[in-house]
Amino acid sequence: MPTSIVSVVHNSDRSVALKMAVEAIGMPDIEGKRVLIKPNFNTADPTPGSTHNDTLRSMVELVKERNPAGLSVGDRSGPADTTKVFREKGVFDLAEKMGFDCVIFDKMSKDRWMKMKPPGSHWRNGFLFARPVLESDAVIGLCCLKTHQYGGHFTMSLKLTTGMVHGSNMTELHTALINQRNMIAEMNVAYKPALLVMDGIEAFYEGGPITGKRWSANLTFASTDRIAMDAVGVAALKMHGTTRKIESRAVFEQDQIKRAVELGLGVTNPDDIELVPADESSEEIVEKIQPFLFK
Numbered sequence: 001m002p003t004s005i006v007s008v009v010h011n012s013d014r015s016v017a018l019k020m021a022v023e024a025i026g027m028p029d030i031e032g033k034r035v036l037i038k039p040n041f042n043t044a045d046p047t048p049g050s051t052h053n054d055t056l057r058s059m060v061e062l063v064k065e066r067n068p069a070g071l072s073v074g075d076r077s078g079p080a081d082t083t084k085v086f087r088e089k090g091v092f093d094l095a096e097k098m099g100f101d102c103v104i105f106d107k108m109s110k111d112r113w114m115k116m117k118p119p120g121s122h123w124r125n126g127f128l129f130a131r132p133v134l135e136s137d138a139v140i141g142l143c144c145l146k147t148h149q150y151g152g153h154f155t156m157s158l159k160l161t162t163g164m165v166h167g168s169n170m171t172e173l174h175t176a177l178i179n180q181r182n183m184i185a186e187m188n189v190a191y192k193p194a195l196l197v198m199d200g201i202e203a204f205y206e207g208g209p210i211t212g213k214r215w216s217a218n219l220t221f222a223s224t225d226r227i228a229m230d231a232v233g234v235a236a237l238k239m240h241g242t243t244r245k246i247e248s249r250a251v252f253e254q255d256q257i258k259r260a261v262e263l264g265l266g267v268t269n270p271d272d273i274e275l276v277p278a279d280e281s282s283e284e285i286v287e288k289i290q291p292f293l294f295k
Contacts, residue, residue, distance in 0.1 A: 003274045004225035004267045006232045008289070010282040012218045014054040014201055021197060021222035022062060024278040028194040028224075033137035035068045035194075036103070040144050040160055042209060043080040044088035048144035048202055049210045053089060055142055055199050060098050063140070074103030074132050075163045078170060082106050105130045106167055113166050118189040118263070122179040128166035129190045138194035145200030145219065145233050146208040151180040153245050154237065155209045156230040157196045157223075158256050158265075161187045181255035188226060188265055196229050197222045205242045215240050219285065227266030228273045230257055235292035251293055270294050 007024035011017040037059055039051035047055075056073065063071055073095065077085045082104045086092055095102050114134060117126035133139055141160050148155040151174070162173070165187055173183055200219035204212030219236060223229040231251045238247060252258065252269060261268050270293040277283040 003272055004223060004228040005274045005276050006221055006223040006225070006228050007276045007278050008282050008286050009220040009278040010218055010285045011220065012201060014052055014199065014220070015058040017201070017220035018055055018058045018197055019062065020278040021220045022195070024276055025222050025224070027062060027066065028138055030063060030066050030068045030138045030194070032067065032069050034070045034135070035063050035072070035138045035140065036132060036136035037063070037071070037073045037140045037142060038133070038160060038163065039073065039075055039142045041075040041077050041082070041085050041089070041163065043077060044085045045210050047199065048146045048204055048208070050085070050089065051142045051144065052199060053094065055197070056091070057094065057098070059140060059142060059197065060100055064099070070101070071099070072101040072103050072132065074105055074130065076105035076130070076165070076167060077163070078167060103132050105132070105164070116190050118186045121186050122176070122182045123186060124172065127169040127187065130164045133164050133191050139191060141193050141196045143196065143198045144203070145198055145217065145236065146204035147206055147212060147237065147243055147246065148208050149212070150174070151177060152184060153181060153243070153254065153256070154230070154234055156198060156233045157193070157226045158188055158230050158260055159184055161190070164190070182259045185256050185259035185263060185265070188260065189263055193224065193226065195222065195224060196226065198229060198233055200233070200236065203237070205237055205240050225266040227257055227260050231267070231270065231273060231293060232275065232289065235289050238292040238295065239289055250295065
């Protein structure tokens with residue numbers, strides 16, 4: 001398996017950190033392509049409860065610089081109403097100023113959803129997946145570094161895909177208990193991201209996904225590999241100290257990651273991950289995180 005790079009930035013400025021992290025791995029070729037940015041907008045709660053507007057703004061700037069054919073920001077919130085979340089966070093106003101489209105997935109008609117049935121899936125009858133994601137030439141995910149107290153254990157780039165799945169499928173997911181984390185990984189079979197950025201300027205190391213115990217980590221990560229991204233995020237939480245459910249298992253024994261490996265969604269072990277500090281000041285934190293990928 002080829003090595004997957006995860007860039008690491010230790011900096012408290014979101015805009016600066018995002019651009020450094022992306023530069024360290026390289027922006028995907030999106031000139032003349034249709035780009036969709038998928039933020040973490042379950043609710044409008046303060047970051048890391050949701051994607052920070054500075055993070056979204058900075059990514060829009062990076063995309064616009066490369067002359068895409070089109071740019072949209074799309075999501076399905078939950079438990080909050082998606083339109084209300086976009087309005088409360090000022091995303092509609094931002095779209096007007098910066099020139100991108102807002103796609104409210106749960107306002108789409110039935111024909112804008114595609115039925116997905118991954119082989120060997122724990123979903124009883126598959127799930128409905130947002131067509132705008134499938135029709136985009138490049139999907140960029142903006143996730144947060146945080147734990148998940150309602151069964152996911154953590155919510156990073158793999159869990160970000162939940163907002164691409166129809167709300168009618170959420171009861172099955174949320175009541176699955178034992179298989180919930182397997183089902184989270186299985187949703188990711190539907191698409192492949194062109195780029196992922198994880199905001200860990202502030203993280204939840206307990207609680208989450210809406211509120212929780214905060215850690216001012218001043219970390220930002222970028223990758224194209226969902227398994228590598230989440231593995232590094234879990235390692236960072238372990239480094240700080242986190243929930244018993246996360247600390248009791250090795251990174252690649254976490255259910256979401258283990259199932260994602262089985263599905264071939266990215267790297268298969270920690271040896272295949274290359275942590276790249278974006279600057280000299282980030283080298284020390286990389287050295288601290290690295291051992292926890294293997295513990």
